[in-house]
Amino acid sequence: MSTINVNSSIDNTVIKKNGNDFQNNSNPLDLQKNFLSLLIAQIKNQDPTDPIKNTELTSQLAQINTASGIERLNSTVGNFSSQINHTQNIQVSSLIGHHVMIPNTQLVHTENTETRFGIELIGDATIVKIQITDENEKILHVKTIKNAKPGVYSFKWDGKDLNKKNVMTGKYNILVIAKNKDQNVPVQSLSAALVNSIITSSGDPIIDLGALGNTTLSKIREIFK
Numbered sequence: 001m002s003t004i005n006v007n008s009s010i011d012n013t014v015i016k017k018n019g020n021d022f023q024n025n026s027n028p029l030d031l032q033k034n035f036l037s038l039l040i041a042q043i044k045n046q047d048p049t050d051p052i053k054n055t056e057l058t059s060q061l062a063q064i065n066t067a068s069g070i071e072r073l074n075s076t077v078g079n080f081s082s083q084i085n086h087t088q089n090i091q092v093s094s095l096i097g098h099h100v101m102i103p104n105t106q107l108v109h110t111e112n113t114e115t116r117f118g119i120e121l122i123g124d125a126t127i128v129k130i131q132i133t134d135e136n137e138k139i140l141h142v143k144t145i146k147n148a149k150p151g152v153y154s155f156k157w158d159g160k161d162l163n164k165k166n167v168m169t170g171k172y173n174i175l176v177i178a179k180n181k182d183q184n185v186p187v188q189s190l191s192a193a194l195v196n197s198i199i200t201s202s203g204d205p206i207i208d209l210g211a212l213g214n215t216t217l218s219k220i221r222e223i224f225k
Contacts, residue, residue, distance in 0.1 A: 102212070
Protein backbone atom coordinates (compact mmCIF):
# COMPACT_ATOMS: atom_id res chain seq x y z
CA MET A 1 0.00 0.00 0.00
CA SER A 2 1.49 3.33 -1.01
CA THR A 3 1.74 6.28 1.36
CA ILE A 4 0.93 9.88 0.43
CA ASN A 5 2.83 12.64 2.17
CA VAL A 6 0.34 15.49 2.67
CA ASN A 7 3.18 17.82 3.61
CA SER A 8 5.12 17.37 0.36
CA SER A 9 5.79 20.60 -1.56
CA ILE A 10 3.98 21.43 -4.80
CA ASP A 11 6.07 21.46 -7.96
CA ASN A 12 5.63 25.17 -8.73
CA THR A 13 8.09 25.08 -11.62
CA VAL A 14 5.68 22.98 -13.66
CA ILE A 15 2.79 25.34 -12.98
CA LYS A 16 4.90 28.43 -13.65
CA LYS A 17 6.21 27.06 -16.95
CA ASN A 18 2.79 26.04 -18.20
CA GLY A 19 1.25 29.28 -16.95
CA ASN A 20 3.72 31.31 -19.03
CA ASP A 21 3.03 29.15 -22.06
CA PHE A 22 -0.69 29.70 -21.53
CA GLN A 23 -0.28 33.48 -21.56
CA ASN A 24 2.02 33.56 -24.58
CA ASN A 25 -0.17 31.48 -26.88
CA SER A 26 -3.43 32.78 -28.28
CA ASN A 27 -4.10 29.93 -30.67
CA PRO A 28 -7.26 28.10 -29.48
CA LEU A 29 -5.60 24.67 -29.84
CA ASP A 30 -2.54 25.84 -27.88
CA LEU A 31 -4.81 27.29 -25.20
CA GLN A 32 -6.53 23.96 -24.77
CA LYS A 33 -3.22 22.05 -24.61
CA ASN A 34 -1.78 24.45 -22.07
CA PHE A 35 -4.96 24.32 -20.02
CA LEU A 36 -4.84 20.52 -19.89
CA SER A 37 -1.21 20.69 -18.78
CA LEU A 38 -2.12 23.12 -16.03
CA LEU A 39 -5.10 20.98 -15.02
CA ILE A 40 -2.94 17.84 -14.76
CA ALA A 41 -0.39 19.72 -12.67
CA GLN A 42 -3.18 21.05 -10.47
CA ILE A 43 -4.67 17.58 -9.91
CA LYS A 44 -1.22 16.05 -9.36
CA ASN A 45 -0.34 18.56 -6.66
CA GLN A 46 -3.74 18.95 -5.02
CA ASP A 47 -4.22 18.53 -1.30
CA PRO A 48 -5.54 14.97 -0.78
CA THR A 49 -7.49 16.19 2.26
CA ASP A 50 -9.28 18.82 0.17
CA PRO A 51 -9.40 17.57 -3.45
CA ILE A 52 -10.63 19.66 -6.35
CA LYS A 53 -14.39 19.48 -6.71
CA ASN A 54 -16.07 18.43 -9.96
CA THR A 55 -17.87 21.78 -10.13
CA GLU A 56 -14.53 23.61 -10.13
CA LEU A 57 -13.21 21.46 -12.97
CA THR A 58 -16.40 21.99 -14.94
CA SER A 59 -16.19 25.75 -14.41
CA GLN A 60 -12.58 25.86 -15.58
CA LEU A 61 -13.36 23.78 -18.65
CA ALA A 62 -16.28 26.09 -19.49
CA GLN A 63 -14.04 29.15 -19.19
CA ILE A 64 -11.35 27.79 -21.51
CA ASN A 65 -13.97 26.68 -24.04
CA THR A 66 -15.54 30.15 -23.95
CA ALA A 67 -12.16 31.79 -24.54
CA SER A 68 -11.43 29.44 -27.43
CA GLY A 69 -14.86 30.06 -28.94
CA ILE A 70 -14.40 33.84 -28.79
CA GLU A 71 -10.99 33.53 -30.46
CA ARG A 72 -12.44 31.46 -33.29
CA LEU A 73 -15.40 33.86 -33.65
CA ASN A 74 -13.07 36.88 -33.89
CA SER A 75 -11.03 35.11 -36.56
CA THR A 76 -14.15 34.22 -38.55
CA VAL A 77 -15.56 37.75 -38.34
CA GLY A 78 -12.21 39.20 -39.41
CA ASN A 79 -12.04 36.97 -42.49
CA PHE A 80 -15.67 37.74 -43.36
CA SER A 81 -15.04 41.48 -43.04
CA SER A 82 -12.00 41.24 -45.34
CA GLN A 83 -14.08 39.42 -47.98
CA ILE A 84 -16.80 42.08 -47.79
CA ASN A 85 -14.25 44.89 -48.20
CA HIS A 86 -12.68 43.11 -51.18
CA THR A 87 -16.06 42.65 -52.88
CA GLN A 88 -17.02 46.27 -52.18
CA ASN A 89 -13.75 47.53 -53.67
CA ILE A 90 -14.43 45.57 -56.88
CA GLN A 91 -17.96 47.01 -57.12
CA VAL A 92 -16.79 50.57 -56.44
CA SER A 93 -14.07 50.26 -59.09
CA SER A 94 -16.78 49.61 -61.68
CA LEU A 95 -17.93 53.23 -61.19
CA ILE A 96 -14.89 54.60 -63.00
CA GLY A 97 -16.03 56.37 -66.16
CA HIS A 98 -19.62 56.81 -64.91
CA HIS A 99 -21.30 59.97 -63.68
CA VAL A 100 -22.69 60.08 -60.15
CA MET A 101 -24.95 62.51 -58.33
CA ILE A 102 -23.82 63.68 -54.88
CA PRO A 103 -24.96 66.34 -52.38
CA ASN A 104 -23.33 69.62 -53.34
CA THR A 105 -24.30 73.27 -53.49
CA GLN A 106 -22.26 73.81 -56.66
CA LEU A 107 -22.15 72.30 -60.12
CA VAL A 108 -19.35 72.25 -62.67
CA HIS A 109 -20.47 73.39 -66.13
CA THR A 110 -18.62 73.02 -69.43
CA GLU A 111 -19.50 75.62 -72.07
CA ASN A 112 -21.79 74.48 -74.92
CA THR A 113 -22.76 71.24 -73.13
CA GLU A 114 -25.68 70.13 -71.01
CA THR A 115 -25.00 69.86 -67.28
CA ARG A 116 -26.80 67.51 -64.93
CA PHE A 117 -27.88 68.53 -61.45
CA GLY A 118 -30.66 67.54 -59.09
CA ILE A 119 -32.29 67.63 -55.67
CA GLU A 120 -33.09 65.19 -52.92
CA LEU A 121 -36.47 65.95 -51.36
CA ILE A 122 -37.13 64.59 -47.87
CA GLY A 123 -40.90 65.18 -47.63
CA ASP A 124 -43.95 66.11 -49.68
CA ALA A 125 -43.75 69.63 -51.14
CA THR A 126 -46.41 71.71 -52.81
CA ILE A 127 -43.72 73.77 -54.51
CA VAL A 128 -39.96 73.52 -55.07
CA LYS A 129 -37.97 76.43 -56.50
CA ILE A 130 -34.49 75.86 -57.92
CA GLN A 131 -32.07 78.53 -59.09
CA ILE A 132 -28.62 78.42 -60.66
CA THR A 133 -26.55 81.51 -59.97
CA ASP A 134 -23.03 82.72 -60.73
CA GLU A 135 -20.43 83.89 -58.21
CA ASN A 136 -22.06 87.34 -58.16
CA GLU A 137 -25.44 85.75 -57.26
CA LYS A 138 -26.84 86.61 -60.68
CA ILE A 139 -29.70 84.24 -61.52
CA LEU A 140 -28.94 82.24 -64.68
CA HIS A 141 -31.56 79.49 -64.61
CA VAL A 142 -34.85 78.91 -62.76
CA LYS A 143 -36.90 75.73 -62.38
CA THR A 144 -40.14 75.18 -60.44
CA ILE A 145 -41.77 71.89 -59.42
CA LYS A 146 -45.25 71.58 -57.96
CA ASN A 147 -46.71 68.81 -55.79
CA ALA A 148 -43.47 66.86 -55.53
CA LYS A 149 -43.12 63.60 -53.63
CA PRO A 150 -40.04 62.63 -51.56
CA GLY A 151 -37.14 61.28 -53.60
CA VAL A 152 -34.25 62.15 -55.89
CA TYR A 153 -34.92 64.32 -58.96
CA SER A 154 -32.40 64.94 -61.72
CA PHE A 155 -32.45 67.71 -64.34
CA LYS A 156 -30.41 69.02 -67.27
CA TRP A 157 -29.30 72.61 -67.72
CA ASP A 158 -28.49 73.66 -71.29
CA GLY A 159 -25.89 76.14 -70.05
CA LYS A 160 -27.83 79.21 -71.15
CA ASP A 161 -28.77 82.17 -68.96
CA LEU A 162 -32.20 83.83 -68.83
CA ASN A 163 -31.30 85.75 -72.00
CA LYS A 164 -30.55 82.50 -73.87
CA LYS A 165 -26.84 83.22 -73.95
CA ASN A 166 -24.26 80.50 -73.31
CA VAL A 167 -22.41 80.86 -70.02
CA MET A 168 -18.71 80.18 -69.64
CA THR A 169 -17.09 77.04 -68.24
CA GLY A 170 -16.87 77.16 -64.47
CA LYS A 171 -18.55 76.47 -61.15
CA TYR A 172 -22.06 77.74 -60.43
CA ASN A 173 -24.26 77.73 -57.34
CA ILE A 174 -27.44 75.69 -56.85
CA LEU A 175 -30.08 77.28 -54.62
CA VAL A 176 -33.20 75.31 -53.72
CA ILE A 177 -36.20 75.99 -51.47
CA ALA A 178 -39.01 73.51 -50.86
CA LYS A 179 -42.30 74.23 -49.08
CA ASN A 180 -45.42 72.34 -48.17
CA LYS A 181 -47.86 75.22 -48.11
CA ASP A 182 -46.27 77.51 -45.50
CA GLN A 183 -43.91 74.91 -44.00
CA ASN A 184 -40.32 74.45 -45.12
CA VAL A 185 -39.41 70.96 -46.35
CA PRO A 186 -35.84 69.60 -46.01
CA VAL A 187 -34.18 69.46 -49.42
CA GLN A 188 -30.60 68.97 -50.63
CA SER A 189 -29.13 70.15 -53.93
CA LEU A 190 -27.23 67.55 -55.96
CA SER A 191 -24.43 67.89 -58.46
CA ALA A 192 -23.24 65.44 -61.11
CA ALA A 193 -19.60 64.56 -61.66
CA LEU A 194 -17.50 62.01 -63.53
CA VAL A 195 -15.74 59.32 -61.48
CA ASN A 196 -12.06 59.59 -62.42
CA SER A 197 -10.49 57.06 -60.07
CA ILE A 198 -11.00 55.07 -56.88
CA ILE A 199 -8.67 54.94 -53.87
CA THR A 200 -9.29 51.65 -52.03
CA SER A 201 -6.44 51.72 -49.53
CA SER A 202 -8.68 53.02 -46.72
CA GLY A 203 -11.59 51.25 -45.05
CA ASP A 204 -14.14 53.37 -46.93
CA PRO A 205 -13.09 53.75 -50.60
CA ILE A 206 -12.43 57.33 -51.69
CA ILE A 207 -13.99 58.33 -55.02
CA ASP A 208 -12.16 61.00 -57.03
CA LEU A 209 -14.59 63.35 -58.83
CA GLY A 210 -12.09 65.74 -60.33
CA ALA A 211 -13.13 69.38 -59.92
CA LEU A 212 -15.77 68.44 -57.33
CA GLY A 213 -13.16 66.82 -55.11
CA ASN A 214 -13.49 63.46 -53.37
CA THR A 215 -16.51 61.65 -51.99
CA THR A 216 -17.50 58.27 -50.53
CA LEU A 217 -19.90 55.57 -51.65
CA SER A 218 -22.49 56.46 -48.98
CA LYS A 219 -22.93 59.96 -50.43
CA ILE A 220 -23.83 58.84 -53.97
CA ARG A 221 -27.53 59.38 -54.69
CA GLU A 222 -27.68 58.33 -58.36
CA ILE A 223 -25.44 56.65 -60.94
CA PHE A 224 -25.73 57.13 -64.70
CA LYS A 225 -23.55 57.03 -67.80
